[in-house]
Amino acid sequence: MALHYKLIIFDLDGTLVDSARDLTESANQLIAERGGEPLEEHRIVRMVGEGARVLVFRALVAAGLTFDDAALSRFLDIYQARLLRHTRPYEGIPETLAALNTRNIRLAALTNKPLAATKAILEGTRLSAFFAGAIVAGDGSFARKPVPDGLLSLVRDAGLQTEDVLFVGDSRIDLETAQAAGIRMCLARYGFGARDLPAEDPPGVAFSITTPRELLLRLYEMS
Numbered sequence: 001m002a003l004h005y006k007l008i009i010f011d012l013d014g015t016l017v018d019s020a021r022d023l024t025e026s027a028n029q030l031i032a033e034r035g036g037e038p039l040e041e042h043r044i045v046r047m048v049g050e051g052a053r054v055l056v057f058r059a060l061v062a063a064g065l066t067f068d069d070a071a072l073s074r075f076l077d078i079y080q081a082r083l084l085r086h087t088r089p090y091e092g093i094p095e096t097l098a099a100l101n102t103r104n105i106r107l108a109a110l111t112n113k114p115l116a117a118t119k120a121i122l123e124g125t126r127l128s129a130f131f132a133g134a135i136v137a138g139d140g141s142f143a144r145k146p147v148p149d150g151l152l153s154l155v156r157d158a159g160l161q162t163e164d165v166l167f168v169g170d171s172r173i174d175l176e177t178a179q180a181a182g183i184r185m186c187l188a189r190y191g192f193g194a195r196d197l198p199a200e201d202p203p204g205v206a207f208s209i210t211t212p213r214e215l216l217l218r219l220y221e222m223s
Contacts, residue, residue: 004222007158008100009151011169012088012111012118013048014191017095017125019020020045021086026079027059030071036063045192049173050145051112053074077113083117084124090190092212099216108134108154110167110177113143135156145173148181155183168215170194179204181212186215 013019020041027047028038039062047058056075057067100107107130111118115137122128122135134154136142141149155165167178170191178185187194187208188199201208207218 005105005166005219006164007106007108007160007166008157009108009110009154009167011167011174011188011191012109012113012121014045014096014170014193015090015125015168015188016109017087017089017121018192019087019121020048021194022079022084023048023055023080025085026075026082027055030056030075031059031063031065032064033074034065034071036060036065039063042195046196049112049171049193052079052114071157080117083120087121087125089125089127094127096212096215097127101130106134106158107131108136108158109140110136110145110151110154112138112173114139123207146176146180148177148183151177152182152183155181155221166219170198175202175204186218188192188212 001113003210008217011098014023024044027044031038043062044059046050047055052075053072057148060067060071097107098195118135118137122131124140136154138144142153151167155162162181162183165183166186167174167183168186168188169175170188171193175185184206185204187205189208209215209218
């Protein structure tokens with residue numbers, strides 16, 4: 001049975017990998033170095049999704065501290081040293097990607113994380129082979145999500161139309177990106193970014209899943 005979509009584009013943090021603990025501990029190390037008290041993980045992960053600068057700014061302000069460019073640079077150094085300390089693919093992600101690969105579905109990744117860190121995580125979690133260089137990261141030539149330009153560039157590079165593409169993400173930023181691009185979205189409700197989204201699927205969401213393995217089941221239902 002053929003699947004409807006020819007290209008599936010995945011968000012990284014909260015969709016492909018659970019990076020919550022490494023992001024939290026990195027932010028809290030920065031806060032501690034600046035004399036602040038650590039923040040709970042559930043507070044920090046709500047700050048993730050719009051790039052490192054926004055995360056650092058929000059974390060420092062929440063801890064009663066002042067943001068500056070030196071803080072961003074220090075956070076990036078801290079996080080680079082612990083990218084893969086606890087970060088792992090969500091259960092079922094490798095098998096789901098492999099199954100899509102064998103069905104001739106092209107895969108790509110779209111993230112606001114810098115490219116070097118993105119590649120390191122994908123390689124360290126043994127997911128890089130699924131994406132074959134089809135990655136748009138937050139420090140490239142396109143504006144970060146929710147600006148849709150990076151998402152649309154992946155569609156153009158694949159020589160496809162937007163109706164041939166599904167975007168899988170977990171957060172409000174991902175949803176706004178898909179809506180702006182006119183691309184249907186699968187909402188990964190298992191990801192930490194989905195905690196603040198309504199229980200009912202918002203406009204633009206084709207369907208939602210509570211585990212990665214549900215993606216294939218839902219795609220077959222639609223084919």
